[in-house]
Amino acid sequence: MTMGGEATALDGRRLRLHVRGAVQGVGFRPYVYGLATRYRLGGFVANDPHGVIIEVEGERASDFVAALPLEKPPLARIDEISVHPVGAMASEEFCIRASKQGRVSTRIVADAATCPECLSELFDPASRFHRYPFVNCTHCGPRYTIAERLPYDRPTTAMKRFAMCKVCADDYADARSRRFHAEAIACPQCGPRLSHEIQDIAAAIAAGKIVAIKGLGGYQLICDARDEAAVQRLRQRKERDQKPFAVMVGSVDAVAGIADADAAELALLEMAPRPIVLMTSRHRLAPAIAPGLSRIGIMLPVTPLHHLIFEALNSVHKRAGESWATVATSANPGGEPLLLDNREAELRLAGIADLIVTHDRDIVTRADDSVAAVVAGRTRFIRRARGYVPEPVRLAQTVPPILAVGGALKSTVTVTRGNEAFVSQHIGDLDTAEGVRFFEETVGHLLSTLDVEPVVIAHDLHPNMASTRFAEASGKRLIAVQHHHAHAASVMAEHGLTGPALALVLDGFGQGSDGGNWGGELLLCQSAQFRRLGHLAPMMLPGGDRAAREPWRMAASVLHGLRRSDAIATRFAAQPQAARLCAMLEQPGVPVTTSAGRLFDAAAGLLGLCPVQSYEGEAAMKLEAHVRTPRIAKSGWTIEDGVLSLFPLLARLAAEGIDPVDGAGLFHGTLAAACVDWIGRAARETGITTVALSGGCFLNAILSSEIERGCIAAGLSPLLPRQMPPNDGGLSLGQAWIAALKLLEPQGQEGTA
Structure with missing residues (x-):
C-alpha cells in the first residue's frame, strides 16, 4: 500500500483510493459502501478499468483506510491500494457510481461454488429463492464463465438478457443486501429457467x-x-x-x-x-x-x-x-x-x-x-480450470505483453500484463478441429478480457504443433522455447526465480534443441538460457509414436537392450506384432528417446500391468497404484558423463515371475534415489543447490514426494509447482516467462530459448 502521508494526518480530508486486484464482481463496492457508512464518510465508489476507485471524506477517513483490506469480501483479492489526498468537497452522502470505461487493467475472479447463505435460502421454504437452481450472491456463483468483457457489470455478462424483477432490482440497489450489485442476481420470477423438474x-x-x-x-x-x-x-x-x-x-x-x-x-x-x-x-x-x-x-x-x-x-x-x-x-x-x-x-x-x-x-x-491432489500436505494441480482461472500468477518483475501458446496436449495459453501472468483454463489436446477452435477462442477471449496486445508470441520448438502453426500465422514476432526448458521455467516463474537453478524435468515427449526426442532432462537454467547437463539413457522407440501408446513395445525395447530379444515373442505373445518386433529393433534408424514417461511404460510393460494404453498416462498410473512401499535396488543405476541409466533396475524388473507390487515399489524407490544422486552430483559440480522439479511424471505423488524428500536430505532446495500443474498445463507459463526474460535482456534477439 502507498500512502500520501501519515494515516492520522488524513482524517477530515478527502482521500482518493485506487484498489487493484480481483475486486470486481465480488461484492467489493457494497462492502466499501457499508464500511464508509459505518465511519460516516461522504464520497463514492466505482469500478474503473484499473480496479475500484474510492473517494472518502470525513473525520474517520484514516480508520476507513486501515480497515479496508482487513474485512474484504471472501472472494476479493487486493494486490495494491494507493491513497492520495484530494481537494475537499461539500458534505455528501456516500454512493455507488456507475462504472468508468477505458483501457482495462483489472480482472474478475473465478466462478465460486454456492455459499452457505445461498444454500440456506435454497432449502428455506420462506425464502423467495426456495429450490431455485440459479440462486447466487456476491459471494458465490458464476463469474468468469458468464463474463464477456470488463468492467464486470451486468450488461457485459450473459445475464444482460434477463431484466430484473422489482424485488431483485430492489435487492440489487439495497446496500444492506448480500446481493447489492450482484451482477448475476436472479429469481424464479425473472431469471434463467431449467428445462426439467x-x-x-x-x-x-x-x-x-x-x-x-x-x-x-x-x-x-x-x-x-x-x-x-x-x-x-x-x-x-x-x-x-x-x-x-x-x-x-x-x-x-x-x-x-x-x-x-x-x-x-x-x-x-x-x-x-x-x-x-x-x-x-x-x-x-x-x-x-x-x-x-x-x-x-x-x-x-x-x-x-x-x-x-x-x-x-x-x-x-x-x-x-x-x-x-x-x-x-x-x-x-x-x-x-x-x-x-x-x-x-x-x-x-x-x-x-x-x-x-x-x-x-x-x-x-x-x-x-x-x-x-494433496501431496506432502500441499495442493498439487493436475488440471487447473474452473474455480481458479483467471487468478493470475504474480511475476517477479513487470514484463512486456506476451502471448504464450503452450503445447499440443493438455494445452493452456498465457497472457502477461504488467507483473502478472494470466494462464487460461485447461483447453485440452489440439488434435481435433474442435480443439483448435476452442484454443483460438480462448486466445481471443483472454486477450480481449485483459485488453492486451502482445508484442511477441512464445511457442514450442516443435514445428507441427497446432499452437506453433497458430503463432507462425499471426504475423507477430516469435520466440521459440524448448519444451523442457519451458517446464522448468514455469516452476521458476511462480517462485519468482530467474536463476541460476538446476532443473530436473521428467516428462513424456518434447522436441530437443538438437531435434531429438527428449523427456528425462537435467538442465542448468540462467535467465532466458539453459544448458543440458545430462539426460536419461536413450531407449529405442520401436514403432515411433505407437510405442507411447503400447507399453509392451517399450518393454520389448528393454529386453532387446538386455540382449534378451528371444524372449519378446513369447513374453508378449498376445500382441500381433510381437514376433516381428525383434527384427524391427535390429534395423538401423529406429528412433530413440530419453523420455521418462517411456521409462514408466517400460516398467509397466515388463510387470504386465498395462500392455496397451487406452488413455495417456494409464501405464504410469497403474504402476503407481501397485506401490505399497518404495524400495531402492542396490546398484540399480549408473551415471556416466551426465547420462543416468536405469538399465540395472530394468534388468531386475525383466525377471520372469516378479511380483508387480514388489516391482512397482522397487521402480519408484530406485528411480527417486537415482534422480537425487544425479541432481546432487550436478549441484557439487556447479555449486548450485536450488532445483526446479517439473514435467508430467511429477504428477506421480510417490515419485514427487520421494525426490523432494531426498533433495532436502541432501542439502538441496527443491522447488515444485504449486499454482500450476507440472504437466503440459503449465507449459505456456514457462514459455511466457522465458520470452519475457529474453525481451528484457540487453539487445534481446528472437530465436530459441
Whole structure:
C-alpha cells in the first residue's frame, strides 16, 4: 500500500483510493459502501478499468483506510491500494457510481461454488429463492464463465438478457443486501429457467439412466456411481474404455463411505473452487469407475442444481446405510472440448445421455472442472480450470505483453500484463478441429478480457504443433522455447526465480534443441538460457509414436537392450506384432528417446500391468497404484558423463515371475534415489543447490514426494509447482516467462530459448 502521508494526518480530508486486484464482481463496492457508512464518510465508489476507485471524506477517513483490506469480501483479492489526498468537497452522502470505461487493467475472479447463505435460502421454504437452481450472491456463483468483457457489470455478462424483477432490482440497489450489485442476481420470477423438474432428473439417475446437465462451464454427464451397468453404459456410449471418472457426493460427510481422506484433502474439497480431489479409494463404488487405480477423484456439489439433485436423491430415492454418489464427467464426445450450446448439446449428446437438462443462461467461456491432489500436505494441480482461472500468477518483475501458446496436449495459453501472468483454463489436446477452435477462442477471449496486445508470441520448438502453426500465422514476432526448458521455467516463474537453478524435468515427449526426442532432462537454467547437463539413457522407440501408446513395445525395447530379444515373442505373445518386433529393433534408424514417461511404460510393460494404453498416462498410473512401499535396488543405476541409466533396475524388473507390487515399489524407490544422486552430483559440480522439479511424471505423488524428500536430505532446495500443474498445463507459463526474460535482456534477439 502507498500512502500520501501519515494515516492520522488524513482524517477530515478527502482521500482518493485506487484498489487493484480481483475486486470486481465480488461484492467489493457494497462492502466499501457499508464500511464508509459505518465511519460516516461522504464520497463514492466505482469500478474503473484499473480496479475500484474510492473517494472518502470525513473525520474517520484514516480508520476507513486501515480497515479496508482487513474485512474484504471472501472472494476479493487486493494486490495494491494507493491513497492520495484530494481537494475537499461539500458534505455528501456516500454512493455507488456507475462504472468508468477505458483501457482495462483489472480482472474478475473465478466462478465460486454456492455459499452457505445461498444454500440456506435454497432449502428455506420462506425464502423467495426456495429450490431455485440459479440462486447466487456476491459471494458465490458464476463469474468468469458468464463474463464477456470488463468492467464486470451486468450488461457485459450473459445475464444482460434477463431484466430484473422489482424485488431483485430492489435487492440489487439495497446496500444492506448480500446481493447489492450482484451482477448475476436472479429469481424464479425473472431469471434463467431449467428445462426439467428436479424430481425427474433424480428419478432418471435412480433408474440407472445417464443424464447430461448444463453446469457452470459446460455440460456434465451424470449417472449412479454404484451402478456398474450404468457406468459401463456410459463408458460404451462415450467410447472411454478405462480412463477414470470423477465422482460427486452430496456432502463432505459422504466421502468417508467411499474414500480414505485426511484433513487437508477434505479442506481442499470444501474450498470455493470445488475442485475434483484425488483420494485413496475404498473400492465401494462400481468397479468401472477407476479400473486398476488406487485413487478416485471426488468433488462436492458446485451449483444449486447439484445440491437440489442430491437432496432429491437422498430424500426420495433413499439407500439403506449409503449416501448417493454419482459419476460427474465432462460431456465432451470423443475427447473434444466441453459442449456449452444448448442446441449442439441436444444434437451431440443424444446418443450418450438418456436425459439432457438445459437452461437459458448462456455460457460465455468453457471451463472444465479443476483436478487437484494433496501431496506432502500441499495442493498439487493436475488440471487447473474452473474455480481458479483467471487468478493470475504474480511475476517477479513487470514484463512486456506476451502471448504464450503452450503445447499440443493438455494445452493452456498465457497472457502477461504488467507483473502478472494470466494462464487460461485447461483447453485440452489440439488434435481435433474442435480443439483448435476452442484454443483460438480462448486466445481471443483472454486477450480481449485483459485488453492486451502482445508484442511477441512464445511457442514450442516443435514445428507441427497446432499452437506453433497458430503463432507462425499471426504475423507477430516469435520466440521459440524448448519444451523442457519451458517446464522448468514455469516452476521458476511462480517462485519468482530467474536463476541460476538446476532443473530436473521428467516428462513424456518434447522436441530437443538438437531435434531429438527428449523427456528425462537435467538442465542448468540462467535467465532466458539453459544448458543440458545430462539426460536419461536413450531407449529405442520401436514403432515411433505407437510405442507411447503400447507399453509392451517399450518393454520389448528393454529386453532387446538386455540382449534378451528371444524372449519378446513369447513374453508378449498376445500382441500381433510381437514376433516381428525383434527384427524391427535390429534395423538401423529406429528412433530413440530419453523420455521418462517411456521409462514408466517400460516398467509397466515388463510387470504386465498395462500392455496397451487406452488413455495417456494409464501405464504410469497403474504402476503407481501397485506401490505399497518404495524400495531402492542396490546398484540399480549408473551415471556416466551426465547420462543416468536405469538399465540395472530394468534388468531386475525383466525377471520372469516378479511380483508387480514388489516391482512397482522397487521402480519408484530406485528411480527417486537415482534422480537425487544425479541432481546432487550436478549441484557439487556447479555449486548450485536450488532445483526446479517439473514435467508430467511429477504428477506421480510417490515419485514427487520421494525426490523432494531426498533433495532436502541432501542439502538441496527443491522447488515444485504449486499454482500450476507440472504437466503440459503449465507449459505456456514457462514459455511466457522465458520470452519475457529474453525481451528484457540487453539487445534481446528472437530465436530459441
